[in-house]
Amino acid sequence: MKNLLIFLLLGLVAVLKAQEAPPDNQEDYSGIWYTKAIVHNGSLPSHMIPSKVFPVVVTALEGEDMEVKVTFWKKGQCHEFKIVMKKTDEPGRYTTFHGKRFVYVEELSVKDHYIFYCESHQRGKLFGMGKLMGRDSKENPEAVEEFKEFVQRKGLREENIFIPEMSGPLTSHRVARALLQVLAVGGAELQV
16 A cells, blocks of 8 residues: 555646746746656556556645645546655655655756656565656657666666556646636635
């Protein structure tokens, strides 16, 4: 179950725009993100490897923290939950699950593409999973090649890379709800 939560954490797919622009030295990860590829260190059971992924929503919070809204399919139903990623002193490093897991965010040279990599120790074993994320859903071979280089640097096996199917784009209802959350003025949501 913990591995599922880690996987879902890394399901950063749809990200909301922050209400205030970040300082020049702060990276703004908010916006809509799409999973292009996933890798794990071999510790992910096959029944937990997704064949489809969904958009997820993340909002920039005060103090460079992020709130991640993850959507996933389980037992024939769509579920959504939130995870808070706390910024650490190390650039691109966040903690979650009360400091028990670390998430590293690495920008790629390919415009609007990042790698989100999560590590944790569970029952004496190291668990690691990374996702190649982009701000659009289009395939990008250059970004996938950079992801493969990252996989080699981390000592992971290329055969543990898989390209999941992107499930249904955000429905107009979900997009409207996300926009209302972003555009809320003075704590009051806009009415459509």
